[in-house]
Amino acid sequence: MTGDEVAIERPAAVSVGDLENGAARLVSFSGEIDLGTAPELGDVVSQETADALAVVLDLTGVTFLDSAGVRLLDTLVGAAESRGCVMKLVAPEHGVARFTLTLCAFRSDLLESTVARAVASLN
Template sequence: MTVRQDPAPLTRHLRVRDDRGRTVLRFHGEIDLAAADEIAPLLDRATARPGARVVLDLSGITFLDASGLRLLTRARNRVLDEGGELHLVCSHPLTLRVLRITGLARLLPPRATLDEVMGGPGPA
């Protein structure tokens, strides 16, 4: 049995991998101003391609402030401006509450799991 592993993190807050034709960005830890500064260039690179298919996976975060919300909004705008698609994975109750209160959940509806976005479990 083969176990799929994420590649080494590009920063302590972000791992990026390709999965079934999509770029999956998995966020980790606290996404605050310092983390956003580390993440922004990598996020910009992943969302710059025309027609990019991107998944922002927040299942590994423990905190998200306004800087993190700006990252999500920036990614959404960049991907949609280039004719791509963007999905958000988030099930943490406090983060979901912040997304709803700010209205971002209407613009970028969160899915509970990565499998829900990807259409089922990936290869073993």
Template sequence: MTAANRITVTVERGSEVVRLHGDVDHVNADQVEREVLTATRAAASVVVDLSAVTFLDSAGLRCLDRLVAAFTKRQAQVRVVAPEDGVVRFTLDLIGFLPETLASTLDEALRGLGH
């Protein structure tokens, strides 16, 4: 599966919502990062939804960190959705990943962006 098959982008309540699917790992993390940045280049606010991510290794974590940094650098608001009971959320909590960006649901993330 290509990174393109792992990424869907929609607009919801004025924000670009990027849904990642499947594994984000050393095999595809660089491509995922490029495609997300390309798809959201003009976005003023972005939600990265990891609800359908089944595996996130260290390359996936670096990808996520670089995405958040890129959005922040261009002054786009950003939130990351990772359900409380998911493996990805456990990993993000374990490493202390930017708690101010995390949300448990898409609705919570969009509310956090002021929508």
């Protein structure tokens, strides 16, 4: 995987790289996804994945996820699905992101516990 990392003003970052010979993109988040960071993170992800056939959003490094972050993830999934792109979210079983997504009744069919499982589920 190759990719660039974009630091956002608050303690958040996103890196984007290719998976499976460029047919899929891996987007790895770290830090906080909240009202202050979600808009800019969303812009970066939307721009970097616009032509992808499949996207894996890795939330393993997320240390805080609020309702604005959940709304961002829902928006990204909706935009991907509307253009025929398959999207999976990686949220480890005992991580912050999984807790928040479960609490918000986020679509469990999109959640995987590791990047490897998410990539395998794309096929």
